[in-house]
Amino acid sequence: MTITITAFEKSPDGGKGLARDTRVRWALEEVGQPYEVLPLPFPALKESTHLCRNPFGQIPTYEEGDLCLFESGAIVFHLAERHPGLLPEDANARSRAIMWMFAALNSVEPAILEIVTVKFVEGDKPWTKERMPLVFDRIRHRFRQLSPRLDAAEWLDGEFSAGDLLMVSVLLRSRPSGILDEFPNLAAYVARGEARPAYQRAFAAQLAQAMGKHAAV
């Protein structure tokens, strides 16, 4: 059955891989599933056809036969459950990998997302200048907590898993701010993720999309 995901027709980051379709593409590449992309211009996100896919009017979504999913974490989890390669066989290790998926999305990503909120959503507000250092401090706090985990380990818990895929994807979003580079072992962890052939294929496909070229995936 054909898998179709949605992505921005033109990603606001110009193809740096920060839009969340990249993590879904990466998971698809890791598990070796071919997919098609439905590129959507911004206005189409809020139209009824897309609101049927995702009531919040966002990308990415995932369609396969009569299954339609939204939320990048749920999509990655779906792929990890149905195909080998992203979750360990051992039941406890599997639960820990799933725990790291939630940690990436619930404990780390919200702090990083605040950069975008302060910069773009509240950019014209008088408090922006004072708020940004507080946002950066909260991110640093999280990174200080996460960092020891990756001092001696290549991945969060043994083999590379969907937990790493999401954590690397989330950490990547902090790189433009410069904070990631303050934590060399986290920056190295992200670089290990980016070096994976599956990531590189996913990145190239979303970049082609952002550049307006047809992404053959």
Ligand SMILES: N[C@@H](CCC(=O)N[C@@H](CS)C(=O)NCC(=O)O)C(=O)O
């Ligand atoms: N929690 C959602 C967030 C989805 C999300 O924020 N998508 C962004 C692109 S990365 C989007 O569609 N933004 C356009 C909008 O919200 O109008 C997920 O992980 O899939």
